[in-house]
Amino acid sequence: MRVLVLGADGYLGWPTALHLSHRGHEVGAVDNFVRRQYDYELGTSSLVPIAQLQRRVKVWEDISGLRVQPFIGDLNDAEFVYDTVREFKPDAIIHFAEQRSAPYSMIDRAHAVYTQVNNVVGNLNLLFAIAEIDPSIHLVKLGTMGEYGTPNIDIEEGFIEITHRGRTDVLPFPKQPGSYYHLSKVHDSHNIMFACRIWGLRSTDLNQGIVYGQETDETVLHPDLATRFDYDGVFGTVLNRFCVQAVAGHPLTVYGAGGQTRGMLNIRDTLACVEIAVNNPAEEGEYRVFNQFTESFSVKELADKVVEASNGPVRVTNLDNPRVEKEEHYYRAAHTKLLDLGLVPNLLDRSTVASILSVVERHRDRIDVDAIAPSANWRSAGNDDRLHSEAGSVRS
Amino acid sequence: MRVLVLGADGYLGWPTALHLSHRGHEVGAVDNFVRRQYDYELGTSSLVPIAQLQRRVKVWEDISGLRVQPFIGDLNDAEFVYDTVREFKPDAIIHFAEQRSAPYSMIDRAHAVYTQVNNVVGNLNLLFAIAEIDPSIHLVKLGTMGEYGTPNIDIEEGFIEITHRGRTDVLPFPKQPGSYYHLSKVHDSHNIMFACRIWGLRSTDLNQGIVYGQETDETVLHPDLATRFDYDGVFGTVLNRFCVQAVAGHPLTVYGAGGQTRGMLNIRDTLACVEIAVNNPAEEGEYRVFNQFTESFSVKELADKVVEASNGPVRVTNLDNPRVEKEEHYYRAAHTKLLDLGLVPNLLDRSTVASILSVVERHRDRIDVDAIAPSANWRSAGNDDRLHSEAGSVRS
Numbered sequence: 189m190r191v192l193v194l195g196a197d198g199y200l201g202w203p204t205a206l207h208l209s210h211r212g213h214e215v216g217a218v219d220n221f222v223r224r225q226y227d228y229e230l231g232t233s234s235l236v237p238i239a240q241l242q243r244r245v246k247v248w249e250d251i252s253g254l255r256v257q258p259f260i261g262d263l264n265d266a267e268f269v270y271d272t273v274r275e276f277k278p279d280a281i282i283h284f285a286e287q288r289s290a291p292y293s294m295i296d297r298a299h300a301v302y303t304q305v306n307n308v309v310g311n312l313n314l315l316f317a318i319a320e321i322d323p324s325i326h327l328v329k330l331g332t333m334g335e336y337g338t339p340n341i342d343i344e345e346g347f348i349e350i351t352h353r354g355r356t357d358v359l360p361f362p363k364q365p366g367s368y369y370h371l372s373k374v375h376d377s378h379n380i381m382f383a384c385r386i387w388g389l390r391s392t393d394l395n396q397g398i399v400y401g402q403e404t405d406e407t408v409l410h411p412d413l414a415t416r417f418d419y420d421g422v423f424g425t426v427l428n429r430f431c432v433q434a435v436a437g438h439p440l441t442v443y444g445a446g447g448q449t450r451g452m453l454n455i456r457d458t459l460a461c462v463e464i465a466v467n468n469p470a471e472e473g474e475y476r477v478f479n480q481f482t483e484s485f486s487v488k489e490l491a492d493k494v495v496e497a498s499n500g501p502v503r504v505t506n507l508d509n510p511r512v513e514k515e516e517h518y519y520r521a522a523h524t525k526l527l528d529l530g531l532v533p534n535l536l537d538r539s540t541v542a543s544i545l546s547v548v549e550r551h552r553d554r555i556d557v558d559a560i561a562p563s564a565n566w567r568s569a570g571n572d573d574r575l576h577s578e579a580g581s582v583r584s
Numbered sequence: 585m586r587v588l589v590l591g592a593d594g595y596l597g598w599p600t601a602l603h604l605s606h607r608g609h610e611v612g613a614v615d616n617f618v619r620r621q622y623d624y625e626l627g628t629s630s631l632v633p634i635a636q637l638q639r640r641v642k643v644w645e646d647i648s649g650l651r652v653q654p655f656i657g658d659l660n661d662a663e664f665v666y667d668t669v670r671e672f673k674p675d676a677i678i679h680f681a682e683q684r685s686a687p688y689s690m691i692d693r694a695h696a697v698y699t700q701v702n703n704v705v706g707n708l709n710l711l712f713a714i715a716e717i718d719p720s721i722h723l724v725k726l727g728t729m730g731e732y733g734t735p736n737i738d739i740e741e742g743f744i745e746i747t748h749r750g751r752t753d754v755l756p757f758p759k760q761p762g763s764y765y766h767l768s769k770v771h772d773s774h775n776i777m778f779a780c781r782i783w784g785l786r787s788t789d790l791n792q793g794i795v796y797g798q799e800t801d802e803t804v805l806h807p808d809l810a811t812r813f814d815y816d817g818v819f820g821t822v823l824n825r826f827c828v829q830a831v832a833g834h835p836l837t838v839y840g841a842g843g844q845t846r847g848m849l850n851i852r853d854t855l856a857c858v859e860i861a862v863n864n865p866a867e868e869g870e871y872r873v874f875n876q877f878t879e880s881f882s883v884k885e886l887a888d889k890v891v892e893a894s895n896g897p898v899r900v901t902n903l904d905n906p907r908v909e910k911e912e913h914y915y916r917a918a919h920t921k922l923l924d925l926g927l928v929p930n931l932l933d934r935s936t937v938a939s940i941l942s943v944v945e946r947h948r949d950r951i952d953v954d955a956i957a958p959s960a961n962w963r964s965a966g967n968d969d970r971l972h973s974e975a976g977s978v979r980s
Contacts, residue, residue, distance in 0.1 A: 266693060297662060297712035301705055308704070308771070309697055312764075316693035319965035340753035341746060350737060350746055350758075355914070357736035359758035362746075363774065368708075371778060375704070375771040378759065382767060386908040386962050512782040518751070566782050569715035 191466060192216040192278040194263065194314075195285030196256075197241045198223050200330075200399060200458050202415045204282060206406035207459040208466070209254045216276040217241065218285065220262040222306075223416075226292065232423065232559050234416035235432065235551045236402060247412040263310030266317070273317045273325070280326040280466045281318070285310060286372070290334070291422045291510075291562065293369035296570025300368035307372035308379070315383040326469040327391040328462060329380060331373045333451045333481055333521065335395060337364030338514050343521035346393065346477020366513055367566070377477075384475035391474070392465045397451030397481025399458055400427040401540070402547050415455075417547065420559040426487060427452070427536075428544065429560060430494040434502045435548040436555045440495070443562070444509030446488035447516035451481030451523065454534040464529045479523040482533035497541035510562040587862060588612040588672050590659065590710075591680030592652075593637045594619050596726075596795065596854050598811045600678060602802035603855040604862070605650045612672040613637065614681065616658040618702075619812075622688065628819065628955050630812035631828065631947045632798060643808045659706030662713070669713045669721070676722040676862045677714070681706060682768065686730070687818045687906075687958065689765035692966025696764035703768035704775070711779040722865040723787040724858060725776060727769045729847045729877060729917065731791060733760030734910050739917035742789065742873020762909055763962070773873075780871035787870070788861045793847030793877025795854055796823040797936070798943050811851075813943065816955040822883060823848070823932075824940065825956060826890040830898045831944040832951045836891070839958070840905030842884035843912035847877030847919065850930040860925045875919040878929035893937035906958040 191208050195201035196217030209215045219241060227233055239247070245256050257276070261268035263285050273281075286307040287293065293303035311329070318325045336343045339362070348361045360381065363374045383389050402417045418424045419432035430440045453461075461480045470476050485493075495502045509515065527533075534540065548555075587604050591597035592613030605611040615637060623629055635643070641652050653672070657664035659681050669677075682703040683689065689699035707725070714721045732739045735758070744757045756777065759770045779785050798813040814820045815828035826836045849857075857876045866872050881889075891898045905911065923929075930936065944951075 266697075297709065297716075300712070301662075301708050304704060304708065304771075304775075305701055308700060312697050312700065313693065316696070316965050320693075339755055341748040341751045341755075348746070348748065348758075350744070350748075352737040352740075352744065352746075355737045359735055359737075360760065362744075362755035362758055364756065365774065365778065368775070368778075371771075371774050374774055375700075375767075378761065378767050378770055379700075379764070382761065382764070387965060569712050569783060 189279040189466065190214045190277060192218060192276050192281045194218045194281065194283045197221060198284055199416050199418065200455065201284040202244065203404040203407050203455065204284070204459055204462050205256055206248060206413065207404060208463060209248065209256050210252065210406050211463060215256045216259055216278065217245065217256050218259045218261065218272060220260065226423065230420065230422055232420040233554065235419055235548065235554055236414050236417040238414060238416050239412035243412055247410050251409055263313055264306060266313045269313045269317045270321065273321050278325055280328055280469065281314065282328045282462055282466070283311065283314060284330050287369065289423045290367035290369045291564040293367050294564040294566055303369050304372045304375065308375050311376045312379060315379065315389065318389055319383065319387040323387055323389055327380065327389065328465045329376065329391060329393050331377055331393045331395040332370060333395050333397045333479060334370040335363050335365050335374050335377060336361060336521070337366055338517040338519055339364065340518050345479045345522050345525050366511065381475045384473055388473040390470040390472055392470050393475065393477045394461060394465060394480040395477055396458065397453050398425050399453055399455050400425065401455035401544055403543065404456055404459060421562045422564065424560070427490050430491055431544045431548050432555055433560060434494050434498045435545060435552050436557050438557055438560065439503040439505040440491045441505055441507045441560065442487050442491055443507055443511060445515035446491065446506065447486050448513055449484050449486045449517065449519040451479065451484050451521055452536065453480065453482045454536070454540065456534050457482055457531065460531055461526050464526055464531060468529050478525045479521055480526060481523055483536060484519055484521070493536065493541050497538050497545060507562070510565045512566040585675040585862060586610045586673060588614060588674040588677045589680065590614045590677060591682070593617060594680055595812045595814065596851065597680040598640065599800045599803050599851065600680070600855055600858050601652055602644060602809065603800060604859060605644065605652050606648065606802050607859060611652045612655055612674065613641065613652050614655045614657065614668060616656065622819065626816065626818055628816040629950065631815055631944065631950055632810050632813040634810060634812050635808035639808055643806050647805055659709055660702060662709045665709045665713045666717065669717050674721055676724055676865065677710065678724045678858055678862070679707065679710060680726050683765065685819045686763035686765045687960040689763050690960040690962055699765050700768045700771065704771050707772045708775060711775065711785065714785055715779065715783040719783055719785055723776065723785065724861045725772065725787060725789050727773055727789045727791040728766060729791050729793045729875060730766040731759050731761050731770050731773060732757060732917070733762055734913045734915055735760060736914050741875045741918050741921050762907065777871045780869055784869040786866040786868055788866050789871065789873045790857060790861060790876045791873055792854065793849050794821050795849055795851050796821065797851035797940055799939065800852055800855060817958045818960065820956070823886050826887055827940045827944050828951055829956060830890050830894045831941060831948050832953050834953050834956065835899040835901040836887045837901055837903045837956065838883050838887055839903055839907060841911035842887065842902065843882050844909055845880050845882045845913065845915040847875065847880050847917055848932065849877045850932070850936065852930050853878055853927065856927055857922050860922055860927060864925050874921045875917055876922060877919055879932060880915055880917070889932065889937050893934050893941060903958070906961045908962040
């Protein structure tokens with residue numbers, strides 16, 4: 189199949205592009221490199237060095253004989269989107285190309301607005317391009333488990349049957365997202381559902397959990413094929429961040445009580461899930477949601493796993509929670525649809541944590557401990573002068 | 585109270601500003617006149633001539649001795665929003681200032697993107713301004729009953745108690761909006777709910793039905809106090825449009841089977857509902873939703889009412905439905921919260937229809953029958969060349 193990967197220079201987009209190329213698909217790689225721009229803005233860097241996209245593509249071709257075709261541009265540029273879809277003629281489009289950090293979206297007004305406009309408009313341009321050029325293209329969209337929040341009932345996969353005053357309907361699962369970023373994904377989901385309904389588009393919305401890990405079968409083949417590994421307070425996700433703190437001899441910083449429970453998955457399973465979605469397209473007019481995670485853990489449990497897998501003593505400390513979220517809550521979410529289609533999960537055992545720790549060990553000289561502290565506070569609308577001066581100047 | 589009315593030059597914003605001024609509030613009137621710009625874009629006009637805002641304000645002061653303070657600017661300009669809130673120091677802000685036409689949002693990609701960016705960013709700027717300047721300001725936001733769509737269960741006011749697999753929670757009512765415009769209101773609702781949760785803002789989301797009528801106690805005092813009356817295929821709402829067709833001797837154009845049922849209300853009740861919301865503010869941190877309509881009618885029933893109230897024969901014709909919507913469906917929506925707070929509805933009886941017809945009669949020389957036909961088709965993503973050339977050029 190011809191698969192266009194949007195955000196193909198990013199943490200998950202790049203290994204996905206390689207994986208699908210390896211598995212025999214014709215892959216186009218779209219990016220505007222804004223993720224690298226965020227690093228310049230924040231003064232942060234991937235722990236693992238990453239090559240430029242053109243270099244990555246060349247090394248992959250040298251090693252595999254397979255060609256990934258780059259398209260450089262911005263989804264907010266409708267002409268670029270239309271031109272790319274017309275030229276590449278994809279069977280499926282995998283859409284990773286959104287600002288994906290909750291803390292980044294919470295820095296201040298400008299970052300909240302940027303996140304929602306960037307994500308919502310990019311996605312709208314894509315929906316219109318598909319509808320106008322080829323409505324049979326299968327849109328595989330990355331959403332997030334964070335769209336659901338933490339309701340006091342079981343979370344289903346996108347829809348829930350509700351019986352109310354003697355009548356029954358299957359309706360979109362109610363959403364209670366926890367940041368302006370998560371809200372942008374909720375907005376996208378509603379827009380996509382509508383586009384499928386009125387134009388007969390086919391789409392799979394992958395409500396993904398928190399991803400951990402850095403190595404995949406393809407990225408380990410050459411240092412210039414490596415994907416990024418973020419551990420900073422803005423873009424770093426929790427398990428990766430804990431591993432860096434453990435290696436740096438820094439206490440693991442648990443936000444608040446640490447009872448916050450989330451669905452998680454290994455980066456290898458992200459690739460497998462996306463491949464499953466591509467190989468099993470949604471029907472014409474179908475908007476379907478897969479909850480894409482394999483296990484749930486509390487933040488406390490994750491810290492314990494890192495302590496356990498570390499050589500030597502690691503301390504855990506509790507920070508005032510910068511986020512507004514429940515720190516002890518019910519959490520049970522369905523995630524059977526991808527398993528039914530054949531997903532065989534890589535679970536989070538001690539050896540997995542150890543392998544992440546060993547990636548960190550290899551690059552320990554690049555750790556900037558100062559970058560790990562949380563730098564956006566959910567309770568402030570952005571009056572924090574430090575943030576305004578450090579991070580508020582690039583986007584507006 | 586000090587009340588800032590956003591969109592105060594519009595169909596409902598202007599009569600609301602007058603009404604609140606009349607009732608003893610200090611009123612600020614914010615607008616950027618983009619509604620008048622849409623008329624230039626589409627070649628349409630209000631059936632009833634409308635004076636410029638400065639003239640309206642002067643006439644109101646001459647007649648009532650009361651001063652409405654104008655603020656000219658765009659909510660998408662954050663600096664303007666912050667400056668206006670700082671200067672006027674409102675106790676409540678009533679937010680009408682959004683692109684409010686579903687067909688306009690469905691013209692093509694550019695109009696869909698414009699509608700969502702304009703509405704979502706304006707509302708985000710407002711939320712941040714309130715949070716940073718004075719979180720005690722009560723935000724009264726105009727949403728729409730169209731956010732809910734037409735589920736096969738009773739619609740509640742914003743939230744629904746769901747029991748699922750033996751557990752119960754009260755969750756946001758699932759949304760199934762029917763246009764990119766309606767989607768923008770769903771996005772707003774989610775953003776506001778979140779802002780109330782994290783910042784302790786207080787907000788009332790008025791999910792309004794379709795408004796009919798043109799005269800209020802204040803607007804009838806002088807021709808230059810009149811509010812607009814739209815009957816065109818893009819901005820005209822159904823009952824107003826039928827009245828114009830009846831007077832023009834044109835068949836009433838029912839879209840599809842005409843079983844589409846919607847909540848509706850008299851323009852005088854809009855003013856009463858907004859006043860009730862302002863006088864009974866939400867609590868700190870509370871996001872509450874009132875369903876703001878008084879009766880439900882199908883499109884067919886509305887056509888019958890206009891036929892009945894007309895002098896002389898009026899024909900009804902069924903057009904291919906330009907929208908994608910259920911034409912026969914269950915519809916029952918709660919709307920008790922505003923009644924509990926004292927709303928006494930003006931119901932849609934024959935004399936009400938007759939009074940709208942008499943407004944139209946008075947201005948029948950201004951009717952442009954060609955403007956009534958629907959000009960956006962939900963099934964097309966915007967390839968229609970006529971629309972591209974006629975309406976697609978102003979916004980991009």
